[in-house]
Amino acid sequence: MSTMKDVTLEINGKNIRAKDGMSILQAAQAADIEIPTFCYHEKLEPYGACRLCIVEITEGKRTRLVTSCVYLVKEGLMVKTNTERVNKIRKMILELLLPLAPTGPLKTLAHQYGVKESRFPAEPTFCILCGLCVRYCAEIKKENAICFMGRGIDRHIVFVSEISAGVCSFCRECHDLCPSGKITKLSEEVASLSPLESEI
Numbered sequence: 001m002s003t004m005k006d007v008t009l010e011i012n013g014k015n016i017r018a019k020d021g022m023s024i025l026q027a028a029q030a031a032d033i034e035i036p037t038f039c040y041h042e043k044l045e046p047y048g049a050c051r052l053c054i055v056e057i058t059e060g061k062r063t064r065l066v067t068s069c070v071y072l073v074k075e076g077l078m079v080k081t082n083t084e085r086v087n088k089i090r091k092m093i094l095e096l097l098l099p100l101a102p103t104g105p106l107k108t109l110a111h112q113y114g115v116k117e118s119r120f121p122a123e124p125t126f127c128i129l130c131g132l133c134v135r136y137c138a139e140i141k142k143e144n145a146i147c148f149m150g151r152g153i154d155r156h157i158v159f160v161s162e163i164s165a166g167v168c169s170f171c172r173e174c175h176d177l178c179p180s181g182k183i184t185k186l187s188e189e190v191a192s193l194s195p196l197e198s199e200i
């Protein structure tokens with residue numbers, strides 16, 4: 001028998017019932033309240049990398065910003081998903097990411113937040129390191145056909161040719177997850193290389 005209790009919290013002034021152990025993001029999504037995300041996927045462990053899902057919470061007299069995909073619901077918690085402070089930070093995140101991936105869902109969301117251009121130099125790697133492809137392939141597909149390489153500013157994703165050659169053409173499930181178009185580009189690049197060149 002499940003021991004999971006319900007808790008009541010408030011999101012944007014509305015009382016929401018949620019299961020104890022849910023994240024604020026999951027509770028909001030269950031109540032049809034939209035919070036933008038880049039690195040969250042319902043089937044994957046939360047990652048907390050992009051910070052786009054930040055929200056403002058009030059507990060007692062204390063108000064602060066938290067990452068809603070990893071912060072768990074609590075009885076009586078008050079949450080606001082689109083305050084001026086929250087939107088300002090989301091705008092800054094989008095402005096930082098836009099030079100990396102100036103097309104696709106990222107561009108669409110940036111425009112929704114009024115970010116048409118970025119003050120930061122263009123660096124179109126088309127990857128924002130959200131890790132969705134890497135984690136989905138490892139956690140859901142159990143294949144590890146794509147992985148991170150390098151550290152810091154050199155961090156990037158690569159297909160592991162020994163594995164990807166056998167599985168990727170039949171799967172392609174990571175293509176629709178990518179918010180920045182990197183996977184499609186990388187697949188095309190790998191397909192155009194000789195087998196020797198595509199090895200990492």
Ligand code: FES
Binds near residue numbers: 038039040048051068
């Ligand atoms: S969706 Fe929460 S940090 Fe990326």
